[in-house]
Each structure stands twice: as structure tokens, then as C-alpha cells.
Amino acid sequence: MRPWSRELWRLGLLAGIGALAGWTFSAPGLGLAAGLALCLFHHLRQLHALRTWLTHNPHADPPAASGLWGELFDRLYRYQKGQRLTQSRLRSTLKRIQESSEAMHDSVVMLDRHGDLEWWNSAATRMLGLEAAHDRGQHVTNLIRDPRFVDYFHARDYREPLTLPSPIDERLILQFQITLYGDDERLLMARDITRLHRLEEMRRDFVANVSHELRTPLTVLTGYLETYHDLVEGLPPRLVRGLSRMQEQTTRMQNLVNDLLLLSRLEIDQGGDDxxxxxxxxxxxxxxxxxxxxxxxxxxxxxxxxxxxxxxxxxxxxxxxxxxxxxxxxxxxxxxxxxxxxxxxxxxxxxxxxxxxxxxxxxxxxxxxxxxxxxxxxxxxxxxxxxxxxxxxxxxxxxxxxxxxxxxxxxxxxxxxxxxxxxxxxxxxxxxxxxxxxxxxxxxx
CATH class of the missing domain: 3.30.565.10 (Histidine kinase-like ATPase, C-terminal domain)
Structure with a gap:
């Protein structure tokens, strides 16, 4: 028999006994009321025990009870035990995530759906100057105010990273990457690419300088080859073929130098004036x-x-x-x-x-x-x-x-x-x- 059915039988039994006892004294209604009151007292007593258990010591064993209340206490106890295990696993997982994030050299910043700061690791403190006492709950664009970052944040097109100087040290070059997750929340990561940025600048300067230096000797070679080309009628066919081949390769080298110079200008010059x-x-x-x-x-x-x-x-x-x-x-x-x-x-x-x-x-x-x-x-x-x-x-x-x-x-x-x-x-x-x-x-x- 189910606990709920047993509880109904118990209620009916108490009401019947009360009515029978009252009928003996020619007051069956009073006896019925006494039986129902006794049943109500039992339930109030179990509710009081439930409140005391949940309020003062929810981690202890549940109060002893039988019937419907016993099953209710057991179910609540098993649910609480399962919740405690789940919370323990979540806390352990969150702790490992925070520890691994703290061990990262890259900045990790968690933003809510409005763009406000929720959590960040120690690398973000070093690179971005975030302070837990003042910056938690602030909007990220209030702390990283570069217009390029503001446009990048609001554009919501995060397929390509953004390279900017650090807001606290212009000598530090950071690469920002935002990832959307959850309920329109964002994960902001900033990576220190100062060394790579300097190497890239050195490469651009090297290519530009070498290309400029090559233009003069190539111009001289082209001039002499054009002069010799005007005299091909008096040269042996073997030399004519050699001159033609030299002209082709010199032209190819000039095109390469011109393209390198154009590419260097595109990389360095901001443009927009024309x-x-x-x-x-x-x-x-x-x-x-x-x-x-x-x-x-x-x-x-x-x-x-x-x-x-x-x-x-x-x-x-x-x-x-x-x-x-x-x-x-x-x-x-x-x-x-x-x-x-x-x-x-x-x-x-x-x-x-x-x-x-x-x-x-x-x-x-x-x-x-x-x-x-x-x-x-x-x-x-x-x-x-x-x-x-x-x-x-x-x-x-x-x-x-x-x-x-x-x-x-x-x-x-x-x-x-x-x-x-x-x-x-x-x-x-x-x-x-x-x-x-x-x-x-x-x-x-």
C-alpha cells in the first residue's frame, strides 16, 4: 500500500475512533472533531520537526518518522545529499579552472551579458591593470578606452583578433580576442605579443630597406642592358640570347622590388588621405x-x-x-x-x-x-x-x-x-x- 493511501486510512481510522468514542457519550460530532484534531496535531508536529531540521541542521540525519512523513524526509535527505555532491564537484571544477587560469601567462577576463567585469586572473591585473577592489562590475569599455577596442567590442564580429597597446603600458603590445558563450556572455583574452610585434617591425623595416637598396643597382643594370640591346645587330646570337634572358630576369626582379615596396607601404602607412x-x-x-x-x-x-x-x-x-x-x-x-x-x-x-x-x-x-x-x-x-x-x-x-x-x-x-x-x-x-x-x-x- 502506498504511503499516501496509508495516510488516508490513518485519517479515516482516527476520525472513526473519535466518532465512535463520542457516540458512546452521545456526542459523535465532538468525538469526530477530537479525532481530526489529533491527526492535525500529528501533522503539525512533523512540520515543526521538518522546519527544525532544515533550518538548524540540514546536514544531519532526518528526523525519525513513518508513513508519508517518513518517505518525505527520506526523499529530502537523498535530494540534499545529491545536491551537496553536485555542488562539491562544481566547486572542485571551478577551483581547478581558476587555478589553471591563474597559471596562464595570457589574460583571461569573464564578462556578463552587459559587458561588465565578473572575474579575471592575475595576468589581467598585470597586463590590463584590473583591480578587484574597484573594477568588479565595471563595464569593460570604461577600463579599456581605446576607440579601436570599443568599436571591436560593439561590432560583435570576433573572427579576427585585435592588436593594441596595453592600457597601462604603451610599450606592451597585446592581442585581444573575444569569444561569445552562454547567455550572450563574453570571454576576453589578451596575449602579450610584444616580441612578435617587434620582430614583425624589424622584418618590415628590413624588407623596405633592402628593396630600396636594390632599386639603384637594378636601375643601373637595366640601363646598360637597354644600351646593349640597341647593339644586338652586331653581337653573336649566343650573346643576344643571354642579353634577352638578363632583361627578362631584371624586369622580374624590378617587379618583385616594386611589389615589396608597395606591400611595405601598405603595412606601415595608415592611408586614407587620398x-x-x-x-x-x-x-x-x-x-x-x-x-x-x-x-x-x-x-x-x-x-x-x-x-x-x-x-x-x-x-x-x-x-x-x-x-x-x-x-x-x-x-x-x-x-x-x-x-x-x-x-x-x-x-x-x-x-x-x-x-x-x-x-x-x-x-x-x-x-x-x-x-x-x-x-x-x-x-x-x-x-x-x-x-x-x-x-x-x-x-x-x-x-x-x-x-x-x-x-x-x-x-x-x-x-x-x-x-x-x-x-x-x-x-x-x-x-x-x-x-x-x-x-x-x-x-x-
């Missing part, structure tokens, strides 16, 4: 003519303009990016293929596309295509005259214009290089001035 609305139809047509000259009729190159808005940016840099994509398509597609330069709308703004129907690229190479000097086919790239820096230049130009590069290609299905620009980089099309009506000019006196 940004203006660009007529994309005119720019694409100019690049098309240059690509046709390089193609020499081997490919069919077309331009498609579906977007009327103009792109706000540097004409020199945008031209360089489009030219690199178009020239790559010309160099690496077989004869008879089609290359399309396209400016069209995009859900996020607008995009520049360079598409070809050539051999395509194996997807395994796509993540590394924008690395310096990375080549899918080293022998073929060297024969085509490429420097291996074209897509690296494209990547840096797009970063300076708040854009991104998307590559879609499969072997045998051609390649599509898409430069996606945000709507903030677009301007309304230029207004065409209305023609003056005939006869509106004032007559000459």
Missing part, C-alpha cells in the same frame, strides 16, 4: 585594357557593371588590387578562357569580382593563397612572371578599405575572387549636370 568616390566602370575598363595587353589575345576579357554606386577609396590601391587579380587570371588560365571583371551589389554593400573559367584551384590551397610567396604551382608561377605577392597586396588593400576577400574555386570549375565592401564604403552615383536649353544664353551685347 580616398575619394571612384567611378568603377571607368576603372574596370582601364584594368581590362591592361589585362588584354598582357593576354595578347589568349583570353576573352569582359567587364560587367551592375552596381551604380561608387566606391570610396584610394584609386591607386584599388587599381593595384583589381590589376593583381585580373593579371593572375590571365597568367594562370589556359588560352581561350573567359575572364570577367564585375562590380555588383552585395547584401552587405557591394563587391568586386574577378571570375574565370579556367582550371580552378584545389581547395586545400585556398587558406594560404594570400601568404607572401605562396605558390600553388611553383614552376608554372615562375614561368608566368608572377612575384608571389599579388594576393598579399590584395589582402592588405582590402583591410585598409574595411573589406574582405572571398575565394571560391574547385578544380575544373574556374575561380572566383570576390572583394566585399561594406555599405559605408559606397557613395551615391555622380549626378549628371542637365544640358543647357538652346537659346538660354544671353545674347552678346
Amino acid at each position: 580616398h575619394a568616390p571612384l567611378a568603377m566602370d571607368t576603372l574596370l575598363e582601364s584594368v581590362r585594357r591592361d589585362a588584354e595587353a598582357l593576354s595578347a589575345g589568349r583570353q576573352r576579357i569582359t567587364v560587367e557593371v551592375e552596381e551604380t554606386r561608387r566606391l570610396i577609396g584610394s584609386e591607386q590601391e584599388i587599381r593595384s588590387a583589381i590589376s593583381n587579380l585580373a593579371f593572375n587570371a590571365v597568367r594562370y588560365t589556359p588560352e581561350g578562357c573567359r575572364v570577367t571583371l564585375r562590380w555588383r551589389p552585395h547584401p552587405q554593400g557591394a563587391c568586386l569580382e574577378v571570375e574565370d573559367d579556367g582550371d580552378g584551384i584545389d581547395p586545400v590551397h585556398l587558406p594560404r593563397l594570400t601568404e607572401r610567396f605562396y605558390r600553388v604551382d611553383k614552376g608554372r608561377s615562375a614561368a608566368s612572371g608572377g612575384t608571389g605577392l599579388g594576393l598579399a597586396i590584395v589582402k592588405h588593400v582590402l583591410l585598409r578599405h574595411d573589406a574582405r576577400l572571398e575565394i571560391d574555386s574547385r578544380p575544373g570549375h574556374g575561380a572566383l575572387f570576390r572583394c566585399v565592401f561594406p555599405a559605408a564604403r559606397l557613395a551615391a552615383p555622380a549626378a549628371v549636370a542637365p544640358a543647357s536649353p538652346r537659346g538660354s544664353l544671353d545674347p552678346a551685347p
Whole structure:
């Protein structure tokens, strides 16, 4: 029999005994009330025992009871015991997480859904200057006030890290990375990359200086080779072939130096001074003519303009990016293929596309295509005259214009290089001035 059924039988038995005893004294109602009162007293006594147990000593064994109350005490005791075990495991896990976070050299900061500071490790105190006594509960942008970090935090696009100086020491260069988790909460990590940053600056300075130093001897070599080339009629064929080969390699070296200098300038110079609305139809047509000259009729190159808005940016840099994509398509597609330069709308703004129907690229190479000097086919790239820096230049130009590069290609299905620009980089099309009506000019006196 279930405890609840037994409790009902007990209640009925007490009521019956009370009524029977009252009937003996000619007062059955009074006896029934006495039986129910006795039952109520029993339940009140058990409630008092339950309250005393939960209030004063919940970790002790439950009070002795039988029936429904005994089962209730046992269930509460088992539930409390399970909760204590769960809490113990959670506290142990949290302690290990905190100890491991304290052992990390990187800063770890936990933010709630509003961006307020909840917890951080000791590395965050050293790198970011956070103090538990004053900063807990503060919004993170009140403590890291760099406008670039504020924009990064509110943009909610945390796919790429952000590099900034430390808010307490400008000599310390930190790389910030935010991860969303839970109920729109954030985990902020800051890594000290000062040494890597200095090495990168040294590399850029070295490349820029070496490239500048190479320009003078290459100019001298080119000048003498051009002079000797004018005298080829009087030279033996063997020397003529040697001069032609030297001219090809000197031109290739000049292109490499020019690309290195351009890449160094893109990395160092902040840019933005020469940004203006660009007529994309005119720019694409100019690049098309240059690509046709390089193609020499081997490919069919077309331009498609579906977007009327103009792109706000540097004409020199945008031209360089489009030219690199178009020239790559010309160099690496077989004869008879089609290359399309396209400016069209995009859900996020607008995009520049360079598409070809050539051999395509194996997807395994796509993540590394924008690395310096990375080549899918080293022998073929060297024969085509490429420097291996074209897509690296494209990547840096797009970063300076708040854009991104998307590559879609499969072997045998051609390649599509898409430069996606945000709507903030677009301007309304230029207004065409209305023609003056005939006869509106004032007559000459």
C-alpha cells in the first residue's frame, strides 16, 4: 500500500475512533472533531520537526518518522545529499579552472551579458591593470578606452583578433580576442605579443630597406642592358640570347622590388588621405585594357557593371588590387578562357569580382593563397612572371578599405575572387549636370 493511501486510512481510522468514542457519550460530532484534531496535531508536529531540521541542521540525519512523513524526509535527505555532491564537484571544477587560469601567462577576463567585469586572473591585473577592489562590475569599455577596442567590442564580429597597446603600458603590445558563450556572455583574452610585434617591425623595416637598396643597382643594370640591346645587330646570337634572358630576369626582379615596396607601404602607412568616390566602370575598363595587353589575345576579357554606386577609396590601391587579380587570371588560365571583371551589389554593400573559367584551384590551397610567396604551382608561377605577392597586396588593400576577400574555386570549375565592401564604403552615383536649353544664353551685347 502506498504511503499516501496509508495516510488516508490513518485519517479515516482516527476520525472513526473519535466518532465512535463520542457516540458512546452521545456526542459523535465532538468525538469526530477530537479525532481530526489529533491527526492535525500529528501533522503539525512533523512540520515543526521538518522546519527544525532544515533550518538548524540540514546536514544531519532526518528526523525519525513513518508513513508519508517518513518517505518525505527520506526523499529530502537523498535530494540534499545529491545536491551537496553536485555542488562539491562544481566547486572542485571551478577551483581547478581558476587555478589553471591563474597559471596562464595570457589574460583571461569573464564578462556578463552587459559587458561588465565578473572575474579575471592575475595576468589581467598585470597586463590590463584590473583591480578587484574597484573594477568588479565595471563595464569593460570604461577600463579599456581605446576607440579601436570599443568599436571591436560593439561590432560583435570576433573572427579576427585585435592588436593594441596595453592600457597601462604603451610599450606592451597585446592581442585581444573575444569569444561569445552562454547567455550572450563574453570571454576576453589578451596575449602579450610584444616580441612578435617587434620582430614583425624589424622584418618590415628590413624588407623596405633592402628593396630600396636594390632599386639603384637594378636601375643601373637595366640601363646598360637597354644600351646593349640597341647593339644586338652586331653581337653573336649566343650573346643576344643571354642579353634577352638578363632583361627578362631584371624586369622580374624590378617587379618583385616594386611589389615589396608597395606591400611595405601598405603595412606601415595608415592611408586614407587620398580616398575619394571612384567611378568603377571607368576603372574596370582601364584594368581590362591592361589585362588584354598582357593576354595578347589568349583570353576573352569582359567587364560587367551592375552596381551604380561608387566606391570610396584610394584609386591607386584599388587599381593595384583589381590589376593583381585580373593579371593572375590571365597568367594562370589556359588560352581561350573567359575572364570577367564585375562590380555588383552585395547584401552587405557591394563587391568586386574577378571570375574565370579556367582550371580552378584545389581547395586545400585556398587558406594560404594570400601568404607572401605562396605558390600553388611553383614552376608554372615562375614561368608566368608572377612575384608571389599579388594576393598579399590584395589582402592588405582590402583591410585598409574595411573589406574582405572571398575565394571560391574547385578544380575544373574556374575561380572566383570576390572583394566585399561594406555599405559605408559606397557613395551615391555622380549626378549628371542637365544640358543647357538652346537659346538660354544671353545674347552678346
